[in-house]
Amino acid sequence: MANDELKRIAARIEHRLVELFDAAAAGPSSGIFPTPLRTPVLEEVRELTLRGGKRLRAALVICGASLFDDGAEEEPAVIDAAAALELLHAYFLIHDDIMDDDATRRGGPSLHVALADRLGDPRLGRDLAILAGDLAAALHEGLVSRLDTAESRRRLAAAIFSEMHLDVVHGQTLDMLGQSDAEEVALRKTASYTTVGPLTIGAALGGASPDQLVELAAIAAPIGVAFQLRDDLLGAFGTSKVTGKPVGTDLRRGKRTFLLAQALKSSSAEERAAIEAVLGVADAPDDAVARATAALVSCGARRVCEQRCDRLVGGALEAIGAGGNRYRDGGKGLLIRLGELITKRDS
Amino acid sequence: MANDELKRIAARIEHRLVELFDAAAAGPSSGIFPTPLRTPVLEEVRELTLRGGKRLRAALVICGASLFDDGAEEEPAVIDAAAALELLHAYFLIHDDIMDDDATRRGGPSLHVALADRLGDPRLGRDLAILAGDLAAALHEGLVSRLDTAESRRRLAAAIFSEMHLDVVHGQTLDMLGQSDAEEVALRKTASYTTVGPLTIGAALGGASPDQLVELAAIAAPIGVAFQLRDDLLGAFGTSKVTGKPVGTDLRRGKRTFLLAQALKSSSAEERAAIEAVLGVADAPDDAVARATAALVSCGARRVCEQRCDRLVGGALEAIGAGGNRYRDGGKGLLIRLGELITKRDS
Secondary structure (H helix, E strand, C coil): CCCHHHHHHHHHHHHHHHHHHHHHHHCCCCCCCCCCCCCHHHHHHHHHHHCCCCCHHHHHHHHHHHCCCCCHHHCHHHHHHHHHHHHHHHHHHHHHHHHHCCCEECCEECHHHHHHHHHCCHHHHHHHHHHHHHHHHHHHHHHHCCCCCCHHHHHHHHHHHHHHHHHHHHHHHHHHHCCCCHHHHHHHHHHHHHHHHHHHHHHHHHCCCHHHHHHHHHHHHHHHHHHHHHHHHHHHHCCHHHHCCCCCHHHHHCCCCHHHHHHHHHCCHHHHHHHHCCCCCCCCCHHHHHHHHHHHHHCCHHHHHHHHHHHHHHHHHHHHHHCHHHCCHHHHHHHHHHHHHHHHCCC | CCCHHHHHHHHHHHHHHHHHHHHHHHCCCCCCCCCCCCCHHHHHHHHHHHCCCCCHHHHHHHHHHHCCCCCHHHCHHHHHHHHHHHHHHHHHHHHHHHHHCCCEECCEECHHHHHHHHHCCHHHHHHHHHHHHHHHHHHHHHHHCCCCCCHHHHHHHHHHHHHHHHHHHHHHHHHHHCCCCHHHHHHHHHHHHHHHHHHHHHHHHHCCCHHHHHHHHHHHHHHHHHHHHHHHHHHHHCCHHHHCCCCCHHHHHCCCCHHHHHHHHHCCHHHHHHHHCCCCCCCCCHHHHHHHHHHHHHCCHHHHHHHHHHHHHHHHHHHHHHCHHHCCHHHHHHHHHHHHHHHHCCC
16 A cells, blocks of 8 residues: 555665664763663564554654655654654553453554563563553653754754653543543544644654644544544554454444444444444454444444545645645645555554 | 751752643643643642651752752752652652552552542552552653753753663662562662762753763762661651651561561571561561561661661762862752761661
């Protein structure tokens, strides 16, 4: 799905992440804190961060910068901000997986499970995974506070990083408290650091003004909601092989997705019964999950979500197009390809 | 114990922390992430951060700056760096208390216990406490990346913050893995972010050169070890009322302190038996703990630790004194008072 441009971006971010992990393992350079930092925790954070993922956030940082600056992809500050987003993502995933007790991530063990297995102690694995998230956060912080660009741009980007960090923590808090609907969680947990934050951070580094950033945030938010819709669809219909997660997990967990909300609205009594039979039932048998999944299709919820996903991304791309020469062509082209990646992605 | 100057510094940091928590509750200001952030998690982080503590780290930041710059105490960047240290401290305490299953902190409930009680759910309390630590880290990051001073000083300070953050995570990792002795844990977990980091961050903001920072780090490290020695002594001999922690906790946990290492070296067979009878015994009776505590005194371990503590701080102050006019008088005076606070503190 990803074309050559996106692959090149992913490779560049990967390369920078490897450099950063190598530097972390070599130890601090100031002479103030002298000893190197090689521990199983650093090794596992490195492994998870490099294990893959789509590098979508990193690509959106570069896209945001490219909307305002033609040479953005070559700017070290833009690459570092993109790498910082990937580290922030790893940190959130690590802590989220502890909270949700998720055993798999990116087609392998989640970090607390990997550490528990390695050390033969689940409690120690969990405790060290808290530290592993903290380590990724520390590497992220180091990059953000030292982005090498004009001071006014750096400060603007750093301010967005900080607001985004708080917003995601808040979104996850509301989610844990069950105090928000699918829409609010999608906006905060997903849109804020999947599209809104990355795109505006990139734009700030590309030279956008504060007003232009607000305008761009309004364009980025629906793309983030579309990303979440696609996630919900993959959570229900994707195969374990392409998503890296077990089939039917969202249903068995009773996750309040858009897809579920739509299904509960438009289903017949029979379809609803099939869904409710497995909803939140951790050990629901596979054939019952298959019946519930079929009901999500037959009631029309799948189609509604797919259409909404396309409409959200389409509207955002239209708004960018209507921006005329406010936005550079290179950035616009990249955003179109990222929009396609989001609406059509299969993992 | 704290004199007027230290009280004034603590009040100033407190004031800045209140401003920061108010701003966080009012929500982001960029217009990119629109909604306010008032949750039980934010409230509890605020409560714990403002509940007290000695503000020693904050004072050491100001001291470090004052060693190189007479007006340091009035510099907003210095105050912000000091407040950032207190937020970093809160974040570490919150996550450490989850890992150590500590129920009390600063004379009140630790944060995961406060949230568990408030929400009537221990598991949810623990999960939200992970987020609470993350929230304090986010507030810390926001301050560090936007310290308002000359760019060269800001970058130097930010680099130290980042190395320090990694170093503490590493120290806690080694501690959890049981792969380090009391000395290494004290250097990493305590010295790094209690004295070395704060003093050098302040010095960087005050205009010290990288070489001067390395020199100052070597002076700060023994003060940090002395702080840990004093902590061990308070953990064994302090009353619950002044330390805010239950008496005998370190012994019952089997914590590998300097004090314990010294006692195991210099005790008679009888003294050693009294200590080992409660060491690592979570439900050891109070009278047995009292006998073990008495043995720590009679074997001379207490005296050795007290003397070592005095000697470490004395040596550091001598080194500062020998620096002649490289260091400003105001900063030197403040460091002497902080050294006294550390060697004589009773909480």
